[in-house]
Amino acid sequence: MYCTTRLLRYVLCVISGICALGGCLFIWYGAWLLDSLSEEQRVLGMDHGEDLAAVLCILLGTVIVVASIFGSVAVAKDSRTLLICYAVLLVFLLIVQIVLVSISYAASRDFLPDSLRQGLDDLWDLQHEGNSTLNTYEEWLHCCGRNSAEDYLHLDKLPPPSCCLNRDCTKHLNLFMTGCEVKFKEYVTSKTANFHSLSWFLVIFEFAGSVTTCYLVDSIRNQRDRIRFYN
Secondary structure, eight states, X not given: OHHHHHXXXXXXXXXXXXXXXXXXXXHHHHHHHHHHSOHHHHHHTOOTTHHHHXXXXXXXXXXXXXXXXXXXXXXXXXXXXXXXXXXXXXHHHHHHHHHHHHHHHHHHHHOOOHHHHHHHHHHTOTTXXXXXXXXXXXXXXXXXXXXXXXXXXXXXXXXXXXXXXXXXXXSGGGBOOBOHHHHXXXXXXXXXXXXXXXXHHHHHHHHHHHHHXXXXXXXXXXXXXXHHHHO
């Protein structure tokens, strides 16, 4: 039993180390997300909650690192109470990450900011003259219209300069053909892809850590019961 208990301790320490590394990667990802926002996005208020998402990633990463250190201390002290707390904490973090991944995945598929949605609606309103909101997205995402540049042609409108590279529409090759709805969803998907991968990676190890912790608690209890019995 001693060898089994010792092996479980080693395994749990390795899992805690991997979780701590994952937490550090979360902190790095949050910092990268903040740094990746362009000045234009900040000025125009087009961060779409990315500031909040970045802060949440940094906080989540910090909690995971602290939890991993707590787990290592619990193993070192051989405390059943601390180990049980660590197992509960891992399960809590696992649930939080699954919820965040679900929200993030739904956003990458279906979410459109109100400003872009309004701009797309105004495009199809024949009484609406000009569309500065949509034009801003067209310049930022290199897109045109809702579905494609053909949206303007269907409405008997010429694509605005914002639909062309460097606002130069004298060359046909400069015209952006992809619609802004698709481009925005691609943008969100590219920003959340690393978060999804890292989250699922950590969820696996957090689950393994919680199971290993439970086995270790049971092993420590059995070992102490045997020692009391023989004494």
